[in-house]
Amino acid sequence: MTINTNIPTKYIKVWVMEVTDRLDDGKTYKMRNKYEYGQKTIDVHFTLTYKEADVPISGFCSSSVEETAPLKDAGNIINENDWEENGMMVMQGKCILPVEKKLEDFYISVTLNEETFKLKDWSTTEFSRDPSGRWYTLKNKWTAHPPEFTFIFHIYYDADKPPTGSCAILTGSEPKPPVTQEPPVSPTTRQTIQPTTTQKQATPVITKQSTHLPTTETHTTPVTTKSQTSPSTTKSQTSPSTTKRQTSPSTTKSQTSPSTTERKKTQRTTQHQTVSPTTSNVPAPTNQPGATHQGILNLYHNKFKGDGTYYGAGEQGTCSYSPPSLPPTVAAGNIRRYIALNRPQFFNSLSCGMCFKVHGSGKGLGSDPIIGDSIVFVKDLCPECLAGSVDLAENGDGRWEVEIQAVQCPVGNTKLEYKFQGSNPWYLKLQVRNARIPVTGLSLWQPKSQRWAAMQHSSDGFWLMGPGHFEKPVHPSAQAPLKMKLTAANGVVIEDQITKMPNEVVIHGTGKQFPRDPSLPQA
Incomplete structure (x- = not known):
């Protein structure tokens, strides 16, 4: 913004602008904004100091706005x-x-x-x-x-x-409440300065409350954007080394070794993903494109930098993949490493069973560097890990720089698998396993009402019956199979059937698998 006056002045004081230049005669000041504004007009309060003069001060203000191409959804949540x-x-x-x-x-x-x-x-x-x-x-x-x-x-x-x-x-050092975003002001605006008899100092409003959030960890943003990636941060305040932890199906315990420092894992909290049921008036199931999950797709389309650590060898974890019933992709040796994925990219266990390529540069601290590329399998949650970070289910020591990106799991010709847990004709808890691309939506066909009913996703990698939307009792059989509609993160929908409902036993449907997606990275 520029201010021009009719007589020389000694200096100007402004509360929402930063003075960048003053011409020698003191008639012209140039300044730039401290805060962002979105209104068509803004109020700029200032005081001018000048020597006694025969005429009152008058003049005008002008502003210039650089026009730039707007980002998609820029500023919107x-x-x-x-x-x-x-x-x-x-x-x-x-x-x-x-x-x-x-x-x-x-x-x-x-x-x-x-x-x-x-x-x-x-x-x-x-x-x-x-x-x-x-x-x-x-x-x-x-x-x-x-x-x-x-x-x-x-x-x-x-x-x-x-x-x-x-x-x-x-x-600026003193932020003020934001204003509603509206179209930008015109490139040049002129306004006559109106002198006032009383000058009141206007200061930005600062709201300070005593409410503070608990200390949280820093976030790592995708490498493909030019956002700042957070530097390596140790999980322990006393040592760069991580503690090996043994994982059980429901709990995580820390274990101390001479080369590592004991660290406390945050207790897992059960989260229930709310999935709105979808209905159909057609008399029989049909294949329709499903909704995509942009959060998970971002894991395929971007590379993320973070830390690679170790927490001890083991096959059990939050995702409820327990031996001997491991997915064929893992059992066949196509994947040789398990990981616990960070919470920001775990998506309430929808990332369970995903595959990632982990690249280690060998840079870091400890005695067991992570070097080269590995295809890994998500079987657990690392509650304290930052986005872009992974915890290897191996015996090792140190914190190492890694880069991760999701890839389609190398399932080959194997098909989808299913496992029931604690299920009966009045309650279903179903796990989908061995998917090339993770399942983000699952619905059951209701033959009496001729509609699909959406299941809810649980924090331990299962799908549950939602209240009030399902026809009961459920008795899958060859004559009356349980018909399912599965939606992958990329929106691909397939239908499969189950004719029996044993608990804690891996079963197969009719031999379905999600097709390869040429737009997503391969393992």
């Missing part, structure tokens, strides 16, 4: 996933924010359309939260690089549908 956790709904949101130059000291504001309880993320620390929970301002931990900064967070709420809203980057 994108809902990537939502689930229930401890009686409260949680949404994983993402904002893509344009960055014109390198930023090392900035704030991020999050504005929501309804009341929320708390916000948790991995790349900032909470600075303030308004009492209604509709606005958060957070201080960055890492540097943002052009052309964009990706901000991922979890928001906790209690409503029928997830909140919506926007994010913005605020620069």
